[in-house]
Structures are given as C-alpha cells and as structure tokens.
Amino acid sequence: MRILLSNDDGVHALGIKVLFEHLAKEFDVTLVAPDRNCSGASNSLTLVNPLRTHTLENGFIAVNGTPTDSVHLGISQLMESHPDLVVAGINHGANLGDDTLYSGTVAAATEGRHMGMPAIAVSLVGNEHFDTAAAVVVKLIKRLKDFPLPKDQILNVNVPDVPLTELKGIKVTRLGNRHQAEAMQKQKDPWGRNIYWYGQLGPELDAGEGTDFHAIANKFASITPLTVDMTAYKSIDSMAKWVNELSL
Numbered sequence: 001m002r003i004l005l006s007n008d009d010g011v012h013a014l015g016i017k018v019l020f021e022h023l024a025k026e027f028d029v030t031l032v033a034p035d036r037n038c039s040g041a042s043n044s045l046t047l048v049n050p051l052r053t054h055t056l057e058n059g060f061i062a063v064n065g066t067p068t069d070s071v072h073l074g075i076s077q078l079m080e081s082h083p084d085l086v087v088a089g090i091n092h093g094a095n096l097g098d099d100t101l102y103s104g105t106v107a108a109a110t111e112g113r114h115m116g117m118p119a120i121a122v123s124l125v126g127n128e129h130f131d132t133a134a135a136v137v138v139k140l141i142k143r144l145k146d147f148p149l150p151k152d153q154i155l156n157v158n159v160p161d162v163p164l165t166e167l168k169g170i171k172v173t174r175l176g177n178r179h180q181a182e183a184m185q186k187q188k189d190p191w192g193r194n195i196y197w198y199g200q201l202g203p204e205l206d207a208g209e210g211t212d213f214h215a216i217a218n219k220f221a222s223i224t225p226l227t228v229d230m231t232a233y234k235s236i237d238s239m240a241k242w243v244n245e246l247s248l
Helices: 014-024 067-078 097-101 104-114 130-144 212-217 233-244
Strands: 002-006 028-034 053-055 061-063 085-092 119-125 153-160 169-172 185-188 194-197 204-206 220-227
Touching: 002 014, 002 067, 014 028, 014 085, 014 130, 028 067, 061 067, 067 085, 067 104, 085 104, 085 130, 104 119, 104 153, 119 130, 130 153, 130 220, 153 212, 212 220
Parallel strands: 002 028, 002 085, 028 061, 085 119, 119 153, 169 220
Antiparallel strands: 053 061, 153 220, 185 194
16 A cells, blocks of 8 residues: 655654654555644645755655645655555644644645545644554554545544553544634734734533544544535525525
C-alpha cells in the first residue's frame, strides 16, 4: 500500500516523525508536509505565490505552503503514482467537535478525499504518547482493506494521551461542540502598538455519551466519520418551500 503522509504542525514535528516510523514498517510511505507550523490553516490554499519544495536529509519533503497545498502537490506532482491512502497527523493536540472546522490536519485529509483517495486524520489529545496514536492508525489502515471508506467521507481519529496499555479501546463517535471561545485579547507590543491574540477555546458544551469528547475523557480512541459534502440535505425541502413563497 502506498501512503501519502502529511500534517499541519510542520515537517519537523515529532508527531509526524513517529507516525512515519510506524507506517514505514508496514507500507510504502511518502512524507510531504508544510515547512512550518500551519495549525488552524483549515482548507486554505496558496494562490498568489509559487509553491516550492525542499527534500530534507531524511527524505521528508517540505513545502512552503499549507497542509492542503502539501497533499495536493504530493498527489499531483511528487509521487510517481497516486497513493492508495492519505494520512494526516499525528497532530499535536485534539481535533474534537468544532475544532475540526479550523484544523489543518483534517483539511489535509479532506484534500486527499477531494482528489479521490480515502483519507484519515489523526490527533493526539496531548503531546507525549504519540506511539499510542500511531499504533491505532496502523490497526485502522489494516482494517480498511476489508472495509473501504465511502467516497464522500474521511475518518477523524483522536487518541487520548495515555500509554497503549491504558487505552480502553476504540469508539465510533459524533462530533461534540464547545461554548463560544473567549474574546480576543488586546495587548501592547514593546513599541506601544496594539496587538491581538485569540482567546482560549470555550469549555465543552455537548460532551455527553456518544461524542468524541466523552470517548477521550474515558480513555477511548475516538473515530468520527466526516462527510466531505457539507450540503444540509434536511433543509432542502423547507428551504425550497420558503423560496417559492418569495415574490420577485
């Protein structure tokens, strides 16, 4: 199996190095990732500047662009043949609930799916036990041979930051959600000019049983299937009725 591996924390991040080591024991892996940390980049593209690549001594390919750029470039230009699977991660920190909207890790997987490849995004809810997350990913990939992903979906995997021996199992979950994030913070730089920082993430709002938040809190890995098609199908009929009643 040929795998394209990317992330949003950058080509030098520990998470992607650990995942590469685990995957390379089993599969043919090409690593293409941003040359810097692009957390929160979501599905952004680099459109007004040229993309450039640099191959590191360890064979990893760094791109001066976003996670989405890296996956697109890897598939369309850098790999001799298309990968069988795109994997994004291991992200340093959770991508749970609302966070998936902003996540460059999830976006990298989504781009793989847009280009016709099944894709998995994986995040560690912490910064220590990357081996645990990597072990979960390897097991999932082997399972996908018998249960291929639907063409309109990716898997969003989150793993608690515990040793593999303490992981209680894997649960399929839905996305939870948070309260609104704290307001932006206004400060001054050393020259007295205004600077602004995003506030902390809001506390969990919907974190009950069945959610990704609940699984992680109880030491289970969480797998949430995400649809790439964002159409609100449940609203189409009511919206059509509403529009038909408009007079132009």
